[in-house]
Amino acid sequence: MSILHTVNKSPFERNTLMDCLARAKDGAAVLLIEDGVYGALAGTQASDAIAKRGAIKFYALGPDLDARGLAEKPLIDGITLIDYSGFVDLAEAHNPVQSWL
Amino acid sequence: MDDFEDDEFDGPVKKFLFLNRKAPYGTIYALEGLEVVLITAAFDQDVSMVFADDGVFQIKKDQETSGINMKNFSPTYRALEGYEVEKVYAEKESLEARGLSEDDLVIPVEVLSAAELAELMDTQDVIVSF
Amino acid sequence: MKFGILVNEGPFTHQASDSAYHFTKAALEKGHEIVRVFFYHDGVNNANKLSEPQSDDRNLVGMWSALAEEHGVELIVCVAAALRRGIKDELLAAGFTISGLGQLVEAGIIGDRLITFGD
Numbered sequence: 001m002s003i004l005h006t007v008n009k010s011p012f013e014r015n016t017l018m019d020c021l022a023r024a025k026d027g028a029a030v031l032l033i034e035d036g037v038y039g040a041l042a043g044t045q046a047s048d049a050i051a052k053r054g055a056i057k058f059y060a061l062g063p064d065l066d067a068r069g070l071a072e073k074p075l076i077d078g079i080t081l082i083d084y085s086g087f088v089d090l091a092e093a094h095n096p097v098q099s100w101l
Numbered sequence: 102m103d104d105f106e107d108d109e110f111d112g113p114v115k116k117f118l119f120l121n122r123k124a125p126y127g128t129i130y131a132l133e134g135l136e137v138v139l140i141t142a143a144f145d146q147d148v149s150m151v152f153a154d155d156g157v158f159q160i161k162k163d164q165e166t167s168g169i170n171m172k173n174f175s176p177t178y179r180a181l182e183g184y185e186v187e188k189v190y191a192e193k194e195s196l197e198a199r200g201l202s203e204d205d206l207v208i209p210v211e212v213l214s215a216a217e218l219a220e221l222m223d224t225q226d227v228i229v230s231f
Numbered sequence: 232m233k234f235g236i237l238v239n240e241g242p243f244t245h246q247a248s249d250s251a252y253h254f255t256k257a258a259l260e261k262g263h264e265i266v267r268v269f270f271y272h273d274g275v276n277n278a279n280k281l282s283e284p285q286s287d288d289r290n291l292v293g294m295w296s297a298l299a300e301e302h303g304v305e306l307i308v309c310v311a312a313a314l315r316r317g318i319k320d321e322l323l324a325a326g327f328t329i330s331g332l333g334q335l336v337e338a339g340i341i342g343d344r345l346i347t348f349g350d
Binding site: 098100 | 153223225231
């Protein structure tokens with residue numbers, strides 16, 4: 001069973017997303033929550049880091065995108081939007097769960 | 102309380118990985134994280150401890166905290182062995198990025214690469230990261 | 232499935248406790264079991280019954296208490312972290328209990344997953 005990584009920091013302020021990706025294996029899942037969802041946006045200085053890791057499955061928490069006024073903004077190709085129920089499903093499907101705080 | 106502890110020691114042994122990523126003193130996470138590691142070892146679990154990212158600064162030698170009037174808890178890492186926490190690692194890339202080598206560290210560690218850390222994480226039942 | 236939840240931040244400075252609450256609620260609604268919610272670091276401030284958010288804001292302390300009341304979720308506050316921060320028995324909101332760090336380790340042992348929310 002592969003790992004679920006969560007990232008809750010903006011890639012424009014912290015290295016957390018890069019720290020996560022440096023240790024995330026192909027086949028793992030990465031979920032962006034809280035300020036981490038800024039990393040899901042297409043066309044930013046940070047987009048490439050996710051865009052070039054096609055063998056990792058990326059998810060972003062919709063309620064956190066909505067709260068930040070990002071509901072209509074395009075996301076990086078391949079990112080799946082989920083809600084808290086989907087977060088629970090991901091945590092059930094993966095083990096262990098590593099929160100990159 | 103004795104019954105409770107007996108129950109614990111009869112329970113399953115899980116693989117716990119403590120991934121320490123924060124520098125000491127600036128925030129409390131390193132100190133309170135260390136407290137969790139020591140308790141977990143007392144539960145006879147299979148404990149691994151990794152210092153990565155700014156966490157490698159936790160085990161820098163020569164910490165002298167009298168000038169900031171905070172408790173220097175770096176000697177406590179030397180007690181890990183007494184708690185039978187023997188799997189202690191530091192990540193090579195994190196050390197190098199911060200200009201540190203094994204000689205700078207207060208305890209002996211096994212140095213592992215980011216790729217090896219990824220493999221180690223994959224084999225765990227529980228990862229707690231402070 | 233059995234989930235253990237670790238909350239490392241208080242109810243206002245960071246979103247961590249909100250996220251943990253929404254995850255916990257969603258897990259319960261899906262029929263999962265929450266083994267325990269363990270409050271550590273500044274997370275112990277989630278138990279402070281003297282907390283008074285403005286009337287148009289959510290009240291996380293009360294929301295956690297309600298979850299304990301409705302679903303029997305165990306809310307454990309770390310004793311060492313709580314003492315440092317002045318959180319004592321007489322300050323605890325309904326449903327919270329002060330106990331040792333061993334309760335966190337036990338949640339990791341008996342739970343199928345341990346999910347951390349923090350900063």
